[in-house]
Amino acid sequence: MTRRPRNDPLTLQSDGETQTVITRQFAARPELVWRSHTEPALLQRWCLGPDGWTMPVCICEPRPDGRLRHEWAKDGRGFYISGEFIALSPVSRIEHVERMHLPDPTPDNHVVTEFIPHNGGTRMAMTLPDSATRQAMLASGMADGMEIGYQRQESMMETV
Amino acid sequence: MINAALHALSDPTRRAILARLALGEATVGDLAQPFAMSQPAISQHLKVLEGAGLILRRVEGTKRPCRLAPQGLADLEDWLAQLRRAFETNYARLDDLLTELDKETPK
Numbered sequence: 001m002t003r004r005p006r007n008d009p010l011t012l013q014s015d016g017e018t019q020t021v022i023t024r025q026f027a028a029r030p031e032l033v034w035r036s037h038t039e040p041a042l043l044q045r046w047c048l049g050p051d052g053w054t055m056p057v058c059i060c061e062p063r064p065d066g067r068l069r070h071e072w073a074k075d076g077r078g079f080y081i082s083g084e085f086i087a088l089s090p091v092s093r094i095e096h097v098e099r100m101h102l103p104d105p106t107p108d109n110h111v112v113t114e115f116i117p118h119n120g121g122t123r124m125a126m127t128l129p130d131s132a133t134r135q136a137m138l139a140s141g142m143a144d145g146m147e148i149g150y151q152r153q154e155s156m157m158e159t160v
Numbered sequence: 161m162i163n164a165a166l167h168a169l170s171d172p173t174r175r176a177i178l179a180r181l182a183l184g185e186a187t188v189g190d191l192a193q194p195f196a197m198s199q200p201a202i203s204q205h206l207k208v209l210e211g212a213g214l215i216l217r218r219v220e221g222t223k224r225p226c227r228l229a230p231q232g233l234a235d236l237e238d239w240l241a242q243l244r245r246a247f248e249t250n251y252a253r254l255d256d257l258l259t260e261l262d263k264e265t266p267k
Contacts, residue, residue, distance in 0.1 A: 007255045010247055024251050028258035032265060036257055046253040049246050 005121035022126045030115040033122045034091035037113065038062040048072070062088055068096060079103065091115060165236050168212035173197070174205050178228065181215060185227040 008025035036042045040058040057071035068083040083098030094113040111128045209215045213232040
């Protein structure tokens with residue numbers, strides 16, 4: 001019996017001492033998963049975090065040295081990431097650096113995203129430094145409307 | 161506090177100390193032995209773990225046995241769960257978008 005392509009829950013695991021790997025299975029073929037990760041108009045429809053947030057600005061230039069910028073906003077608040085692409089292999093691999101501005105910039109995070117044909121769909125594996133995971137945690141806390149003031153965010157960022 | 165906890169956990173020795181404390185209370189001397197480290201070095205790690213709210217210490221004569229602080233790890237788990245939710249929310253939206261793209265894009 002062949003397995004139907006399906007979407008599986010993500011896994012989030014620390015890979016050794018310094019890296020976090022996030023994996024997720026999509027039912028769709030790699031070409032479409034690639035497009036949804038590289039076309040601004042598509043990114044603006046799903047890469048939004050908790051409900052209520054929008055991405056009014058999305059720059060994505062998927063070529064070596066191309067720019068990357070995602071700005072999120074909700075109720076007059078917001079934050080953004082900026083970055084640059086390093087190397088791309090359509091439709092299977094994206095390597096880029098990014099930093100989060102909360103509003104002060106965090107150190108650069110080096111991220112590799114791979115789309116591998118699997119079970120009729122796509123297995124995504126995103127490898128990022130642990131520091132990026134921590135930043136994402138801070139950002140998701142902020143996006144969730146947790147009672148964290150900017151003051152506290154900043155003091156927390158200092159030791160990231 | 162969360163960030164202090166993440167920083168504390170970024171060190172393999174400190175993670176090993178927590179794993180040991182998961183088995184029960186231990187003194188600096190208990191901990192120094194299996195890690196082949198000096199007591200001052202272990203004490204330094206314990207200070208970081210205590211500052212991050214991951215362990216608790218009590219006074220017993222000249223010793224200060226340590227144990228896991230249940231709330232410290234619970235807070236960290238909450239944050240991890242929250243991060244996971246943020247990603248899952250994104251990917252659930254992406255699943256819908258991909259279904260749509262699949263219909264309108266010839267194979």
